Amino acid sequence: MNINKLLTHFSNYIPLNEEEITELSKRVIERNIKRKQFILQKNDVCNNYTFIVSGLFKMYTVDKNGVEHVLHFASENDWIYDINSFHNKKQSSLYIDAIEPSIIIQIDNSNLMYLFTHYQKFERTFRVLIENKFMELETRILQNISSKAEERYQFFLEQYPNICNRIPNVLIASYLGITPEFLSKIRNAISKK
Amino acid sequence: MNINKLLTHFSNYIPLNEEEITELSKRVIERNIKRKQFILQKNDVCNNYTFIVSGLFKMYTVDKNGVEHVLHFASENDWIYDINSFHNKKQSSLYIDAIEPSIIIQIDNSNLMYLFTHYQKFERTFRVLIENKFMELETRILQNISSKAEERYQFFLEQYPNICNRIPNVLIASYLGITPEFLSKIRNAISKK
DNA sequence: ATTTATTCTTAAACTAGTTTAAGAATAAAT
């Protein structure tokens, strides 16, 4: 059962006892997602936290010119959700879809709130989780305001070695905030060094 | 007493009862900070969450060329801290200093953890706080990867109308990830519209 | 009130990154 992967994930923060495992297991659902299948689309309300058992997702906006801007990638043992839409129950401006065929475990808003309220451990774990995600975003912002595209690309390769070769360069460029053509130039320049 | 400003801040999330107020009050300290005074310097461990009663702070790095890069501004009723240094108790790579003379209330790591463990309400409030800060950062990242400097500047002015005219343009440029000279160009272009 | 430090602006020469276009290479679908 894939729930074990989620339990192991939790135990990296704080191990759960039997009651907590039972409660959690009752409140999540497992789904198989095909490549290119959406788990969130613009104007929907994001009603689930999604844990990725296996596979790879991207979360992105589409601007007025139809260009995609990738806000996050997430692969196995990571979470993906539009936090703003989820907590404020408002329409999302984001899309989430699968880059690879994936297996996910989802928990919806009311079940998550139930766990937070009845078992402080869950609230703690999710506090720490979001704190860690906040740190990652701070690092990324710092990169964006202080480094050139080439450095940001090199840093991306170092930081996400296990996903960078599963993601097409078009999407890496989008994530870095540059055009795919310029990323091509950068890659060419690096290979000549 | 300035603790009231902090209590009001909490009650915007979840109101505290008398016991919680007493516990909180025992565990915080109030400080006056002069202009340009540091509350965190590189290589120190950030041991406090800092609530700003009045005044204005910036958190930033200094790169190898001596250039400052502003990660965050924070003014009255907001928090500032290096979350990475605080939770992992490791040396910070950031500086925090006062742009204006300020009054702050600080709570240190062990006291905050005490409150989290004994009163779930504090853990909840700080979870929601960091979630909100995460949303802000997501918006900022999206801006950085998808918009030109002029749009990012306009957005900054709209989003932070009460601090943008208290901050020198050098620092706004740094926050936006552009040079002050280019910000000058942008301001000139906008004023001609 | 005066000096000193900081901030802001302008301009010219430059470089990082974009746009447009088109072909080559690779991966996905049947």
Next chain:
DNA sequence: ATTTATTCTTAAACTAGTTTAAGAATAAAT
């Protein structure tokens, strides 16, 4: 196995943003 769609690369012309320098304007300090 072949077709179709997607991804990647190259190059030329362009534009957004940087660098260097220097003077003007404003704010801070005494």
